[in-house]
Amino acid sequence: MSDTTKKGDGTTKEQQPRRRQARGERRIAQLLHAAARVFCTTGYTAASTNAIAREAGVSPGTLYQFFPNKEAIAIELGDRLMHEMREAYGEALAPVDPATPLEEAIGSAVDRFMAFNTDHPVFFALMHGPDIPGRMAEAHEQLHTTVVGRIEALLASLMPGAAPADVTRTAHVCLGIYKAGLELVLAHEGAERAAYIRETKDVLIRYLEPLVGDRLGRA
Amino acid sequence: MSDTTKKGDGTTKEQQPRRRQARGERRIAQLLHAAARVFCTTGYTAASTNAIAREAGVSPGTLYQFFPNKEAIAIELGDRLMHEMREAYGEALAPVDPATPLEEAIGSAVDRFMAFNTDHPVFFALMHGPDIPGRMAEAHEQLHTTVVGRIEALLASLMPGAAPADVTRTAHVCLGIYKAGLELVLAHEGAERAAYIRETKDVLIRYLEPLVGDRLGRA
Amino acid sequence: MSDTTKKGDGTTKEQQPRRRQARGERRIAQLLHAAARVFCTTGYTAASTNAIAREAGVSPGTLYQFFPNKEAIAIELGDRLMHEMREAYGEALAPVDPATPLEEAIGSAVDRFMAFNTDHPVFFALMHGPDIPGRMAEAHEQLHTTVVGRIEALLASLMPGAAPADVTRTAHVCLGIYKAGLELVLAHEGAERAAYIRETKDVLIRYLEPLVGDRLGRA
Amino acid sequence: MSDTTKKGDGTTKEQQPRRRQARGERRIAQLLHAAARVFCTTGYTAASTNAIAREAGVSPGTLYQFFPNKEAIAIELGDRLMHEMREAYGEALAPVDPATPLEEAIGSAVDRFMAFNTDHPVFFALMHGPDIPGRMAEAHEQLHTTVVGRIEALLASLMPGAAPADVTRTAHVCLGIYKAGLELVLAHEGAERAAYIRETKDVLIRYLEPLVGDRLGRA
DNA sequence: GATGAATGAGGATTCATTCAT
DNA sequence: TATGAATGAATCCTCATTCAT
Structure with missing residues (x-):
């Protein structure tokens, strides 16, 4: 939540990509695990992206930030x-x-x-x-x-x-x-x-x- | 194939409706053929009853007159x-x-x-x-x-x-x-x-x- | 009316989402008003969720984001x-x-x-x-x-x-x-x-x- | 079933109206009883004409022969x-x-x-x-x-x-x-x-x- | 990035009513 | 008359995806 905020400067551009990517990686892993669980429970066809997002504890929008579909x-x-x-x-x-x-x-x-x-x-x-x-x-x-x-x-x-x-x-x-x-x-x-x-x-x-x-x- | 003989009781009820039911029988066959085509094209899971009805050239309601789902x-x-x-x-x-x-x-x-x-x-x-x-x-x-x-x-x-x-x-x-x-x-x-x-x-x-x-x- | 006080626990979770949820709150109110109008016009039994959504000026999906039925x-x-x-x-x-x-x-x-x-x-x-x-x-x-x-x-x-x-x-x-x-x-x-x-x-x-x-x- | 059939003459026009009406009356009564049962079971709004016909043991078409709606x-x-x-x-x-x-x-x-x-x-x-x-x-x-x-x-x-x-x-x-x-x-x-x-x-x-x-x- | 609201087409199913036989 | 097939609009509801914040 407070990863990049409240720092007040707009210049921290060298370090953040790491952080960003790290966080992104975590999100992706989290989403993939959730997807795995949902696919197992319902099968691929019946699995809904909303269900995956829910299972991952994130919003649908977030899911689509990392995967196009x-x-x-x-x-x-x-x-x-x-x-x-x-x-x-x-x-x-x-x-x-x-x-x-x-x-x-x-x-x-x-x-x-x-x-x-x-x-x-x-x-x-x-x-x-x-x-x-x-x-x-x-x-x-x-x-x-x-x-x-x-x-x-x-x-x-x-x-x-x-x-x-x-x-x-x-x-x-x-x-x-x-x-x-x-x-x-x-x-x-x-x-x-x-x-x-x-x-x-x-x-x-x-x-x-x-x-x-x-x-x-x-x- | 055999309309009235299945149960082997010599009484043979349902003689008058035979003609009526003929149309229905045809529709059923037609719907099943359509369903077969759709199942083949899209797979069972993805097949929709509306698609089957459309493929059979009938309205959704007609399909449900013969099949509950x-x-x-x-x-x-x-x-x-x-x-x-x-x-x-x-x-x-x-x-x-x-x-x-x-x-x-x-x-x-x-x-x-x-x-x-x-x-x-x-x-x-x-x-x-x-x-x-x-x-x-x-x-x-x-x-x-x-x-x-x-x-x-x-x-x-x-x-x-x-x-x-x-x-x-x-x-x-x-x-x-x-x-x-x-x-x-x-x-x-x-x-x-x-x-x-x-x-x-x-x-x-x-x-x-x-x-x-x-x-x-x-x- | 009271967003975070209901349970009386001093911790007051959910502070950030307040803004986000405001829109939802408004939509809910809007939908309830629409529902009230439709219920009055057609009676509860005859009221349809689509009609309520239409009356509220939103799509059916939106209604179901807030109410399960x-x-x-x-x-x-x-x-x-x-x-x-x-x-x-x-x-x-x-x-x-x-x-x-x-x-x-x-x-x-x-x-x-x-x-x-x-x-x-x-x-x-x-x-x-x-x-x-x-x-x-x-x-x-x-x-x-x-x-x-x-x-x-x-x-x-x-x-x-x-x-x-x-x-x-x-x-x-x-x-x-x-x-x-x-x-x-x-x-x-x-x-x-x-x-x-x-x-x-x-x-x-x-x-x-x-x-x-x-x-x-x-x- | 064999009320007017198999008589082989097309001229019995004076007596039949009685018969007809009598049969019609019976049908109407039968349908109304069925309707009563269905209305009681499901309420008026939820009652369907098809259900009434089914309850009466007749086809929907027959129902509409006696009642316009x-x-x-x-x-x-x-x-x-x-x-x-x-x-x-x-x-x-x-x-x-x-x-x-x-x-x-x-x-x-x-x-x-x-x-x-x-x-x-x-x-x-x-x-x-x-x-x-x-x-x-x-x-x-x-x-x-x-x-x-x-x-x-x-x-x-x-x-x-x-x-x-x-x-x-x-x-x-x-x-x-x-x-x-x-x-x-x-x-x-x-x-x-x-x-x-x-x-x-x-x-x-x-x-x-x-x-x-x-x-x-x-x- | 993250959120959650928003979409709207599409799915299954029902039903009053009509029509051919 | 009687039948049962046929209709198609309308119902509830879901879902992949997009968008404003």
């Missing part, structure tokens, strides 16, 4: 989520050591992602398939593209000889399987949830096994 | 879709002859369903996962339950010794895989689409193979 | 009316000096209320009996209860020995008489109106006389 | 109610034998009317004061006028010397008191209802006593 909130949220994911579980997305058995590679990757996604349920809301096949909202599109890219990179190291188109397709399929598994995981708890994690791994492993059959330790 | 439209649409599916591809959902190789069984089932679903893209809109895991709209719930039930029945014949809970879980996973595949299939065309159908089959086959390993012709 | 408008309007009434004619509802002759007490009370109600004809709309006996809308209920309570308090001082149930019943009857009289008063003008005020007083006086017969100055 | 239904209902009232309790509204004590006259009149009105709660819905003082709906207006006229006639015999304007005013006041009492009576049951009937009588008696003070047996 609802989409932008989701996009930024997705970006940050990806950053956070990379920081927390970076290696899970890194090219795999060819010596690692596929089961282990997939098992640990799924474990990490599932853990991240159950900790950050927004992810589901943002990855949630488009209402109309083929046409995704900007926000989803962006996140989706990024994620597919990472999976492609991962797969490239597993399927060295495959054509790019095949890698891309396989990546899409893997993501599809993962999202389907995630939905089921999030919809259950306890032992049942664990069972669905297990199933998701199995589906992926069995799907990929023949595609990467010529790897070390599997022949 | 959007939900009811989706439910009826789902019902009819299931009926149509059963009539057209009934045997695809029937218990499988144990002599059929799994690949063939799944291959033909996926072919049939994919064909049906590309012919009736609404199905995807109606099966489209809930915005929030666990909480589905009535319309989705109903269709989902029916479909899962059918898959369970199918699987029961493939996994004779399995615990019901496992069958249920497997059914959910299969449906998840299928929906993920369908989304990809609908998002592509031509050769790419065919490739995705191939992938979907592979995922399912490889996933189910070990679970039904004791079948004839597979040992 | 029609009911709330009526309730707030009733509250303000009661406040205003208490401030303007507070003593008319205060326990009566036992020395005052009944005629005078009732005469002056009716005069005051009639004056207030002809100045604020909304009151009638808000007090207007329920469409179905026994079932009142919240808005009416609230105002009704308050008013009956006041009358009970007044009567309690006039009928010291009476059972509470009798006092309550008498209060309801008095209010009924008053409302019936008010309807007639509002439906007429000039001399005829005055005559109806006279009649209303007479009805009340004659009804209450035997019930408070043991008062000073009347024996 | 909602108002007309209420008017006709009010008329019939008045007829029935006159037939059942005709003498209660007849000029009073000057020898009858006022208490008895009013007591029996109120008893009769209250009995009629609790038996026919529609009456309340139709007599229910206008939403806006002075402006009544046609239906109410008509019934109101008739009722006031009867009361005037009754009072004329009690207040032989009074000016017509005074009689009219007194009649309005009496009706107001009665309606207020009726509302309270209908809102309560059992002993409390009886008590309110008692109060209504008292109010009327005490109000009228001085106005008819020079009657036999009261001086």
Whole structure:
């Protein structure tokens, strides 16, 4: 409230940008957290910007000072989520050591992602398939593209000889399987949830096994 | 389809109104077609009853003469879709002859369903996962339950010794895989689409193979 | 009227927003006036929120920024009316000096209320009996209860020995008489109106006389 | 169903009008009963013509074959109610034998009317004061006028010397008191209802006593 | 930056009434 | 007559977004 006021001079232009930005950052984080909560509670489509602002404890106007529209909130949220994911579980997305058995590679990757996604349920809301096949909202599109890219990179190291188109397709399929598994995981708890994690791994492993059959330790 | 026979009572009430109701029946069909188009264009959530009425070329009031709300439209649409599916591809959902190789069984089932679903893209809109895991709209719930039930029945014949809970879980996973595949299939065309159908089959086959390993012709 | 004092805590939060809220306060008043006009013109039941907004010269959305629904408008309007009434004619509802002759007490009370109600004809709309006996809308209920309570308090001082149930019943009857009289008063003008005020007083006086017969100055 | 059909001749034009009218009469009665039920349940304003038709088990179109609009239904209902009232309790509204004590006259009149009105709660819905003082709906207006006229006639015999304007005013006041009492009576049951009937009588008696003070047996 | 008021088009739904059959 | 389909304006209410302060 009294950050820049009551100083009586109009010349403090060198220091303030820092402050400003810091404050702005805090606001943005606050808004994104609120958005995450609202998206989780109501889903992306049903989430209203007013509700997000309310949840963040700020006015609608303030929200629009930082984001031009609802989409932008989701996009930024997705970006940050990806950053956070990379920081927390970076290696899970890194090219795999060819010596690692596929089961282990997939098992640990799924474990990490599932853990991240159950900790950050927004992810589901943002990855949630488009209402109309083929046409995704900007926000989803962006996140989706990024994620597919990472999976492609991962797969490239597993399927060295495959054509790019095949890698891309396989990546899409893997993501599809993962999202389907995630939905089921999030919809259950306890032992049942664990069972669905297990199933998701199995589906992926069995799907990929023949595609990467010529790897070390599997022949 | 059958106006007066459903209950099997030989009395056959409602003979005079048949002509009158014919118009209504047509309107209902027309409205459901319009709804299907709108659901496909905008997705279920974003579809508005006014848009459906407009698409059907009638006034909002007319829509509400036949359906109490959007939900009811989706439910009826789902019902009819299931009926149509059963009539057209009934045997695809029937218990499988144990002599059929799994690949063939799944291959033909996926072919049939994919064909049906590309012919009736609404199905995807109606099966489209809930915005929030666990909480589905009535319309989705109903269709989902029916479909899962059918898959369970199918699987029961493939996994004779399995615990019901496992069958249920497997059914959910299969449906998840299928929906993920369908989304990809609908998002592509031509050769790419065919490739995705191939992938979907592979995922399912490889996933189910070990679970039904004791079948004839597979040992 | 008093912005920050209601709760009596010396901390006086909300100092900065005062200016901001001033506009809102004005809008609320404006909306309530508009609502009063519309209620008087069309009656409470037939009044539409859009009509109220239009009358106030604002958009529907603005109305809903301040009131969640029609009911709330009526309730707030009733509250303000009661406040205003208490401030303007507070003593008319205060326990009566036992020395005052009944005629005078009732005469002056009716005069005051009639004056207030002809100045604020909304009151009638808000007090207007329920469409179905026994079932009142919240808005009416609230105002009704308050008013009956006041009358009970007044009567309690006039009928010291009476059972509470009798006092309550008498209060309801008095209010009924008053409302019936008010309807007639509002439906007429000039001399005829005055005559109806006279009649209303007479009805009340004659009804209450035997019930408070043991008062000073009347024996 | 088979009233005029399957006779194969188009010449039966003399007898049918009777039949027609008879059937029409039945329909009208049926609709009016339904309307009465709906008016009682929801109040006049909230009652919908569709609801009335449904309650009567006919289509909306049929309703409009007999009544041009909602108002007309209420008017006709009010008329019939008045007829029935006159037939059942005709003498209660007849000029009073000057020898009858006022208490008895009013007591029996109120008893009769209250009995009629609790038996026919529609009456309340139709007599229910206008939403806006002075402006009544046609239906109410008509019934109101008739009722006031009867009361005037009754009072004329009690207040032989009074000016017509005074009689009219007194009649309005009496009706107001009665309606207020009726509302309270209908809102309560059992002993409390009886008590309110008692109060209504008292109010009327005490109000009228001085106005008819020079009657036999009261001086 | 921050606030909260303001917008107005759009959503679901209802209803008195009319019309074709 | 009777039916039930059809209408379309009107209802309440929401929401993304903008604006004055």
